[in-house]
Amino acid sequence: MTGLADCNNFFVSCERSLDPSLEGIPVVVLSNNDGCAIARSNEAKRLGIKMGQPAFELRSLIASGKLTALSGNHLLYRDISLKVHSIFRRFVPAAIDYSVDESFLDFSGIPDDVLPSIAEGIRRTCLEELRIPVTIGIAATKTLAKICTHSCKHRGEGVGVLTDRKEIESELNGLAINELWGIGRRLTRRLTSEGVYSIGDFYRRPLIWVRSTLGVNGERSWRELHGESCIELNHVDRAIQNSVSESRTFPFDTDSYDYIRARIAIYTADCARKLRAMNGLTRQLTVYLASNRFHTENGYYAPSAGMRFERPTSDTTLLVSTAIECLRGIITPGLGYKRAGVILSDIIPAGPVTPSLFDELPDPADIRRAGTDRKRAEALDKAIDRINRDIGAPRLRLASQLTPGHPGHNDGYSSSFQAPSRR
Ligand SMILES: [Mg+2]
Incomplete structure (x- = not known):
């Protein structure tokens, strides 16, 4: 016999566990940047609120006090x-x-x-x-x-x-x-x-x-x-992690977009490699930046942005381009940054059942073609992982991972690039 244990309205229940006054009333949790409802209490469901409903459609309910809307607190969850x-x-x-x-x-x-x-x-x-x-x-x-x-x-x-x-x-x-x-x-x-x-x-x-x-x-x-x-x-017996992340503090404050973009690409590619190593697929990518806490002339700022994937993925190319898109949305020219990071979360096992494989594909010919594209991307990622493992350092990488400028800089990644075994 098998059991399936499923938390009810999980994000809302997490919020209620912290704040019991949310008990018994209509509550929704909103996605990143408060875009849409990603969790609903039973009371909110009864109001007719749909999963993924845009926040602007809920504005009058929220303003009239009939509905409580919360920004997601994913670390808590x-x-x-x-x-x-x-x-x-x-x-x-x-x-x-x-x-x-x-x-x-x-x-x-x-x-x-x-x-x-x-x-x-x-x-x-x-x-x-x-x-x-x-x-x-x-x-x-x-x-x-x-x-x-x-x-x-x-x-x-x-x-x-x-x-x-x-x-x-x-x-x-x-x-x-x-x-x-x-x-x-x-x-x-x-x-x-x-x-x-x-x-x-x-x-x-x-x-x-x-x-x-x-x-x-x-x-x-x-x-x-x-x-x-x-x-x-x-095959995912060893407990699949709920998220993988990679972040570094830069050795200096920098406002160079090219530099930060390359760092984000490197961290994302590394997360993708870890994700594949545990045979997982991610549904959510988050990029964040932080300024130097000790340089206070502009105040402390730590913007973040995320993106959800309709079809869970572990494809490095897709993840890196998505991460760079997120970065573009949060980076402010002229402001210095001291730290950057990438989180892949909402991870599921890459099992035999991939429900959304069928979701967006118009006909069987396209299904076959998409399957081939996906297989090619997977084969490419696997080959890159294998080569880097053999070399003992992540030397084979996407062009977007190349770091411009800042020679001699070392954040733990660069050193492994510079001191490979001879092959
Ligand atoms: Mg649930």
């Missing part, structure tokens, strides 16, 4: 996320952290009849120690556990078990096909054009049809719905 995941590990032999607020719980070796009470224990502990509400669904496979957690949340239950055949089928009949884990927008369109509207419809199609229509990913989902566990996330 990360901290609580680590604590939540460590509580999970107190109760089960192994847990796979799937995202910042979700873990698959491995119940192998534990008798089925005690699973609900273990899940209750996890839930109670998270509430008592962290004031974070968690929902746990238990089923034979990861896909069914996800469905179970989903329906528990709808019913307002904390823990659920989904094993009864009839119950599974009636549950699946009530869920639209796009709710199925691993089925993106394009695939949904494909399936609805074939008359498959609910997960139940999909469940009842013969396997041979599923295989020929959707290929191996569809087959996997179908088998999982029928109770056969085949989505393995085991």
Whole structure:
């Protein structure tokens, strides 16, 4: 049996754990630069606020006091996320952290009849120690556990078990096909054009049809719905980190855009390498700068900017160009900077299921082409990683990582560039 533990409205719950006055009222957490809603309390959902709804559409609700909007505090969320995941590990032999607020719980070796009470224990502990509400669904496979957690949340239950055949089928009949884990927008369109509207419809199609229509990913989902566990996330057994970051203090204050841009490119490429080494994909990139705390003529300033990826990635080229775009938005000409950094967060395992692979691709020919492009980018990144590992220093890099000016400067990266083994 597998469990899926999922924190309810995670960012909002984190804010409530600090400030109980937010309890019971409509609350949203906004994305970087307060662009749109990225988390909603149940009360905010009931007001009809959508995930990703732009903040300007919420202005009148906020002004009239009907809705409380908060800027995201991602360091807090990360901290609580680590604590939540460590509580999970107190109760089960192994847990796979799937995202910042979700873990698959491995119940192998534990008798089925005690699973609900273990899940209750996890839930109670998270509430008592962290004031974070968690929902746990238990089923034979990861896909069914996800469905179970989903329906528990709808019913307002904390823990659920989904094993009864009839119950599974009636549950699946009530869920639209796009709710199925691993089925993106394009695939949904494909399936609805074939008359498959609910997960139940999909469940009842013969396997041979599923295989020929959707290929191996569809087959996997179908088998999982029928109770056969085949989505393995085991290759990320060593706990996947929630974020990787790289930052340095410069040996001098600098206002050189070219210099800072090259530093950001280097830090980003290094983060991307670490991300690939743990077989992860990131959904969020953040760039930040800071001035010198001791040079106060302009005051202390520490701007930051972030970008979300609809499709999780570990592609160095994409990450570096995104980071440079973020940097352009926050750097002010003429101001000196002393420190810069890059954070990749919201990391998920690069598993067999990549839901958004299908999201933006118009037709099968494009899917194949995008797959090829992606494979090429992956192969390039892998080759660069291997060559640099063999050399023992990151000497093969993107042109954007070349640092202009400031000769003799050493921030820990430059030295490894300058003293490679002879090859
Ligand atoms: Mg959640």
